[in-house]
Amino acid sequence: MPSASAVAPTATLQEPVVRVDADGIATLTLARPASRNSLSDATMASFSGHLADIAGDATVRAVVLTAEGPVFSAGHDLKEIQAHRGDADRGRAYFEDVLKRCAALMTDIVRLPQPVIAAVEGMATAAGCQLVASCDLAVAGGSARFCTPGVNIGLFCHTPMVALSRAVLPKHALEMLLLGEWVEADDAYRMGLVNRVVPEGESLAAATALARHIAARSQVPVKLGKAAFYQQAEMTLDEAYVFASDVMTANMLARDADEGISAVLAKRPPLWEDR
Structure with a gap:
């Protein structure tokens, strides 16, 4: 191809x-x-x-x-x-x-x-x-x-x-x-x-x-982030922070966030699984 x-x-x-x-x-x-x-x-x-x-x-x-x-x-x-x-x-x-x-x-x-x-x-x-x-x-x-x-x-x-x-x-x-x-x-x-x-x-x-x-990045934060960007743009400031905090919490609980942070601390490349 x-x-x-x-x-x-x-x-x-x-x-x-x-x-x-x-x-x-x-x-x-x-x-x-x-x-x-x-x-x-x-x-x-x-x-x-x-x-x-x-x-x-x-x-x-x-x-x-x-x-x-x-x-x-x-x-x-x-x-x-x-x-x-x-x-x-x-x-x-x-x-x-x-x-x-x-x-x-x-x-x-x-x-x-x-x-x-x-x-x-x-x-x-x-x-x-x-x-x-x-x-x-x-x-x-x-x-x-x-x-x-x-x-x-x-x-x-x-x-x-x-x-x-x-x-x-x-x-x-x-x-x-x-x-x-x-x-x-x-x-x-x-x-x-x-x-x-x-x-x-x-x-x-x-x-x-x-x-x-x-x-080349994990697709978990990419997809969550794109959707959240457009959604929060239509909210008030207070609503946007509550919404973004909820989404970021969910992102933090994802496997790839754990892997990414662990990779930084271990000074090694991350291995993404898109989950």
Whole structure:
């Protein structure tokens, strides 16, 4: 099986999102560059199916999300959206459904037990930017650009706003949403939308390196920690400390916490069993 750090699968494969596993890392590739890797109905269905499979796959310890071609993702498929303008309800039922499915996809990323790392080359716009903001970590190639351009076409990026406002400071989020201007990779790093900026073309290798780093750890604290991070963020300060203390107590009682502390005291490498 090819290494997850190899060149991503080509778009000749029929599935809109292609999965390749290696060394405990599942690499998901948006593989429809001809459609600018838009989040079409088929792409979202494929993506959601892979996430459901990965969630229950104990062999997967981290996930890398990448894309074929010069555009990471242009967001929703505008042709599919416009095709429903002629519906009897002017598209209302379809619009509600597609936004509901997109929200579920973004939520699935956040709730996936394994960390998800985006490797972004080229443009990530609208729901494509939302996708990056929904991932736990993100690495951008030097020429990557980000935008929530809805305001430019009479359509505020309301749903991308949800993920964006949780990833960056409010004024940065509103700047992107209200101006609809391009944000270069270095500014995306400054805003906190991405964790690292690497030379153009190297985001997949860099993201995979981060995934390998995470995959080498016990999965008990990784999975507990990711879930707890998002849960405590919605709580008051007092609630968050009570909740975090309960989770950390459970973590301390895990076999791997005992092993990790014992390894530190004995000055030896730990032997993880993921329990």
